[in-house]
Amino acid sequence: MNIVETPVPFPRIAIIGPGLLGGSIALALRERSPQTVVTMWARRSDAVAAAEKIAHFASTEIGDVVADADLVILCVPIGAMRALAKALAPFLKPSALVTDVGSVKAPVVSELAPVLGSQFIGSHPMAGSEQAGLEAARADLFQNAACLVTPDSSDPVATDTVSAFWTALGCRVFSLSPAGHDQAVAWVSHLPHLTAAALVDLVATKNADALRLCGNGFRDTTRVAAGPAEMWTGIALANREPLQTAVEAMIEKLGEIAKLLAANDPDAMNRFLSAAQCAREQL
Amino acid sequence: MNIVETPVPFPRIAIIGPGLLGGSIALALRERSPQTVVTMWARRSDAVAAAEKIAHFASTEIGDVVADADLVILCVPIGAMRALAKALAPFLKPSALVTDVGSVKAPVVSELAPVLGSQFIGSHPMAGSEQAGLEAARADLFQNAACLVTPDSSDPVATDTVSAFWTALGCRVFSLSPAGHDQAVAWVSHLPHLTAAALVDLVATKNADALRLCGNGFRDTTRVAAGPAEMWTGIALANREPLQTAVEAMIEKLGEIAKLLAANDPDAMNRFLSAAQCAREQL
Numbered sequence: 055m056n057i058v059e060t061p062v063p064f065p066r067i068a069i070i071g072p073g074l075l076g077g078s079i080a081l082a083l084r085e086r087s088p089q090t091v092v093t094m095w096a097r098r099s100d101a102v103a104a105a106e107k108i109a110h111f112a113s114t115e116i117g118d119v120v121a122d123a124d125l126v127i128l129c130v131p132i133g134a135m136r137a138l139a140k141a142l143a144p145f146l147k148p149s150a151l152v153t154d155v156g157s158v159k160a161p162v163v164s165e166l167a168p169v170l171g172s173q174f175i176g177s178h179p180m181a182g183s184e185q186a187g188l189e190a191a192r193a194d195l196f197q198n199a200a201c202l203v204t205p206d207s208s209d210p211v212a213t214d215t216v217s218a219f220w221t222a223l224g225c226r227v228f229s230l231s232p233a234g235h236d237q238a239v240a241w242v243s244h245l246p247h248l249t250a251a252a253l254v255d256l257v258a259t260k261n262a263d264a265l266r267l268c269g270n271g272f273r274d275t276t277r278v279a280a281g282p283a284e285m286w287t288g289i290a291l292a293n294r295e296p297l298q299t300a301v302e303a304m305i306e307k308l309g310e311i312a313k314l315l316a317a318n319d320p321d322a323m324n325r326f327l328s329a330a331q332c333a334r335e336q337l
Numbered sequence: 338m339n340i341v342e343t344p345v346p347f348p349r350i351a352i353i354g355p356g357l358l359g360g361s362i363a364l365a366l367r368e369r370s371p372q373t374v375v376t377m378w379a380r381r382s383d384a385v386a387a388a389e390k391i392a393h394f395a396s397t398e399i400g401d402v403v404a405d406a407d408l409v410i411l412c413v414p415i416g417a418m419r420a421l422a423k424a425l426a427p428f429l430k431p432s433a434l435v436t437d438v439g440s441v442k443a444p445v446v447s448e449l450a451p452v453l454g455s456q457f458i459g460s461h462p463m464a465g466s467e468q469a470g471l472e473a474a475r476a477d478l479f480q481n482a483a484c485l486v487t488p489d490s491s492d493p494v495a496t497d498t499v500s501a502f503w504t505a506l507g508c509r510v511f512s513l514s515p516a517g518h519d520q521a522v523a524w525v526s527h528l529p530h531l532t533a534a535a536l537v538d539l540v541a542t543k544n545a546d547a548l549r550l551c552g553n554g555f556r557d558t559t560r561v562a563a564g565p566a567e568m569w570t571g572i573a574l575a576n577r578e579p580l581q582t583a584v585e586a587m588i589e590k591l592g593e594i595a596k597l598l599a600a601n602d603p604d605a606m607n608r609f610l611s612a613a614q615c616a617r618e619q620l
Contacts (some may be wrong), residue, residue, distance in 0.1 A: 081457075086521075101620075119488040140547060180552035199552060200550045202550060228550060238547035239547075241543060241547065242544075243552065246536060249536060250558055251609065251610055251617075252591055252613075252618045253529060253532060253587070257524045257585075258612075260583075261520065264520075266483075267483045268463075269464065272529050274561065275532065275558055275620075278554045281614065283611040284607060284610075287607040288603075294601060298598045300539075302595055308531075308532070308591070309586055312581055315574070316577075320574055324443060324570040327569050328565075330533075330537050333540075336526055337551065
C-alpha cells in the first residue's frame with residue numbers, strides 16, 4: 055500500500071508561543087516537512103533560546119517572526135490572543151492566514167475577527183496532555199488527534215488550506231461552527247476536566263488516606279486534573295455558558311444515580327451501567 | 338542490589354472462579370512460585386477445560402478442588418460468594434485459610450464469617466481493568482497494585498500469612514477494617530466508576546456527535562465505564578450507603594463549580610483548579 059501524505063500547504067510558518075502545542079507543531083514540521091521554514095515568537099529571551107533549537111528563526115520581536123509567514127499559528131493561552139493579534143496584524147502579508155490552537159472558539163473568533171478579518175480561521179487540535187511547556191513537546195502529538203476547524207466568515211479556500219495543514223500534521227480534521235465547537239467540547243473535554251478536578255479535590259478533602267490505595271481506575275479517571283490550572287481557568291470561563299449547562303446536566307444525572315442507590319434496584323442500576331458500558335465500548 | 342522476594346506461604350492453593358482475577362493469580366503463581374500446587378474450580382465444564390491449561394487440577398466439583406488446599410481464594414462476583422462458601426466449607430482442612438477478591442468487604446465479611454469462622458480473612462487486590470474473563474488474565478496484574486486485607490475477628494497470624502501471600506504476588510498490602518475499606522473504596526473506586534458511567538451516558542444522550550471528536554482526556558476519564566455492568570451493579574449496591582454519601586458529596590462539589598462558572602470569578606476558579614492539580618500531581 056502506498057501512503058500518500060498530504061503536503062504542508064505553506065512554505066513559511068510562524069508559531070506564536072513555544073509551549074507544548076507550539077513546540078510540537080515545530081517538531082512535527084521538522085520531521086514531516088523539513089523544507090518548510092519555521093519561525094517562532096516567544097515573550098522571554100530564555101524561551102527564544104529554547105525555540106531556536108527547533109525553529110529556523112526565533113525572536114521576541116513579533117514583526118520579525120511573522121513578516122514573511124504564509125501561516126501564523128497563535129499557540130498562547132486564549133486570554134493573550136487578542137493583544138498578540140493586534141501586535142502582529144500590521145506586519146502580516148496580505149495573503150497570509152492566521153489560525154490558533156485555543157480550546158474555545160466563539161469568544162476567540164469574535165475577538166480576533168475584528169482585528170484579522172477573513173485572514174483568521176480558528177482551529178482546535180485536540181491533542182494536549184496534562185503536561186505543559188516545550189519540554190513536553192513531541193513530533194507525534196497530532197498523530198490521529200481530532201482537529202476542529204471552525205470557519206466563520208472565512209474564505210472557503212482558506213479554510214480548506216488550513217484544514218490541509220492539520221491533515222499534513224496527522225490530524226483527523228472536522229469542520230464545525232464556532233458555537234457548535236464550543237457546545238461539543240463542553241461535553242467531551244471541559245466537563246470531563248471539571249469532573250476529574252472535582253473528584254480529586256473531593257477525595258483529598260474527605261478521605262485523603264484513601265489516595266494511597268488508589269489504583270489505575272482512579273489515576274486514569276483523574277489524570278487530566280493535573281493539567282495547568284491557570285490555562286484551564288481561562289478555558290472554563292471563556293466557555294462558561296455551554297459548560298454550565300453541561301455541569302448542571304451532570305448534577306442531574308448523579309442525582310438519578312443517587313436515587314438508584316437509595317432504591318437498591320439491581321435491574322435499573324444494571325440498565326444504566328449497561329448503557330454506559332455499551333456507549334464506552336463504541337468509542 | 339539483591340531483591341529478596343517474599344515466598345508464597347501456602348504449598349497448595351485453590352482458586353474458585355477462573356475469571357480475570359482468578360486466572361491472573363494462577364498465572365502469577367506459575368511464574369513466581371512454580372512449586373505451589375494450584376487447583377481451580379469453575380461452574381461450567383468448558384471453563385474447566387480453560388482452567389486446566391493454567392492450573393495443576395481443575396474441576397466443577399468444589400470438594401475435589403479445595404480438599405487439600407492450604408489457601409482457598411474466592412474469585413467470583415460477591416453475590417455468589419455465600420453459596421460457594423457453604424458448598425466448600427465441609428471439605429476444608431481445619432488449618433486452611435479462605436480469602437476472597439471482592440470489591441466490597443463489610444457485607445462479604447458479615448456473610449462469610451458465620452459460614453467460615455476465623456478461617457476467613459477478606460482481601461481486595463485493587464487490580465482489575467475494564468476487561469473481564471480468563472482471556473484478559475495476566476501474570477503481572479498484581480505487580481505494584483494495592484491490596485487491602487480486612488481482618489475482623491480473624492487470627493493475627495492468619496492475617497499476616499494472607500498478607501504475605503499478596504506481597505509474594507507483587508502487591509503493596511494495607512490492612513483496614515471491613516467498614517474502613519468500604520468507605521475508602523467508595524471514594525477512590527466506586528464513585529469514580531459511577532462518575533465515568535454518568536459522563537459517557539450523558540454525552541451519548543446529549544451530544545452523541547461530539548463522541549467522534551473526543552481525545553485522550555475523555556477516553557481516560559471514562560475508561561472504567563467499559564467495565565462489566567453486572568459486576569459493577571453488584572459492587573455499587575453492596576456498598577450503597579458509603580457510595581450514596583460520596584455521590585451526594587460529588588453533587589454538592591459540582592454545584593459549587595456551577596456557581597464559580599456563573600460568578601465568572603477567575604481567582605476562585607483558579608484556586609479550585611490549582612488545589613486539584615496539586616492533589617493529582619501528588620499521586
